[in-house]
Amino acid sequence: MRPSTSSPIPLYLQIADVMRDRIARVVWRDGELIPTLEQLAAEFGVARVTARQAVQLLTKEGALTPMRGRGTFVSAPAASLKPVHVVTSLDALADTYRVTRADLLTIDENSRQPPIREGDGTLARAYTYMKRVHSTGSEPYCVIGLYLDEQIFARARARFRKETVIPILMEMKPRPMSRAHQTLTIGAADADTAHLLRVAVDSPVARVQRVFKDANGVVVYYADVIYRGDVVKLEMDMDV
Structure with a gap:
């Protein structure tokens, strides 16, 4: 290439x-x-x-x-990256993020809105945007661009700046989200993503869009997550 x-x-x-x-x-x-x-x-x-x-x-x-x-x-052995399983519950997703390191690249308060689609829900008044690279050990495995309802962000500003978001949301009482949906698609890494994930441009990646809504249908969390293609593992039981 x-x-x-x-x-x-x-x-x-x-x-x-x-x-x-x-x-x-x-x-x-x-x-x-x-x-x-x-x-x-x-x-x-x-x-x-x-x-x-x-x-x-x-x-x-x-x-x-x-x-x-x-x-x-x-003079370097191949990096050993732990497979990232595509999970279907928030508890499992929170457990995954609790054992990873998140490096904050960008934070922008009150000036961006998530690119939601028709049917995703209604917009909150304001959001905080954060872009992060998640790693296991020293190896990056995904890039996340996320939008968090500003009112929720204000409840734990210091923690949200330093820690992964979903485990914090799961600890809140009551939980701010009542519905969650994610969509997985396959694509190729652009130059910026490839640089952050330490892969070649146009390498396969898995893109996950996550939307969390509250009981009134307001989008409280929106994320675009790009995983390295060589770490994603999808397992599904099949009826026989």
């Missing part, structure tokens, strides 16, 4: 993402010799200096090790 010249992400970073993904998926194994700079430049359609920048970045990260006269070798 050739890097996109129209992307705001530099070419060498896009190439590094592809190479990093090959190591993670064990296309390139620990201790294996990778292609030469000339071969990489030809594969990705870039100058040799651009290929060298990508290799130098992964060398700095410890994923590659150059050996004089022998070439460059993979």
Whole structure:
């Protein structure tokens, strides 16, 4: 796959993402010799200096090790990511988020509204928008852009800024949501998402839209969640 010249992400970073993904998926194994700079430049359609920048970045990260006269070798085992099960209850979802780390990228109060569809519910007066990357250990597995009813956010501002949202909502009494719905679709990672999840551009991702409503049909929580395709696990019992 050739890097996109129209992307705001530099070419060498896009190439590094592809190479990093090959190591993670064990296309390139620990201790294996990778292609030469000339071969990489030809594969990705870039100058040799651009290929060298990508290799130098992964060398700095410890994923590659150059050996004089022998070439460059993979020096990092594939990342071990715990599968993320697609759950169908809020309790199970809360349990999943309690054991992950959430890094806040963006927070914006009172100036955005969730892109709800007809039938999703009615809008609250104001929302707080947050964008986060969730990780297990040091490995990111999903990016979440969520809208939370401002009145609910105000009840636990400090916690919502630092902790994952759903476990906090589940602890509130009474719970602010009475109905919940989620939709899963399959897509491809854009440049920004790929960079945050450390995967190659156009890698498969699972996108989940979650909508929580209160008893009056007001949307109190809306989230667009993008999971790495290599961590999502969907299991369903089937009638026989």
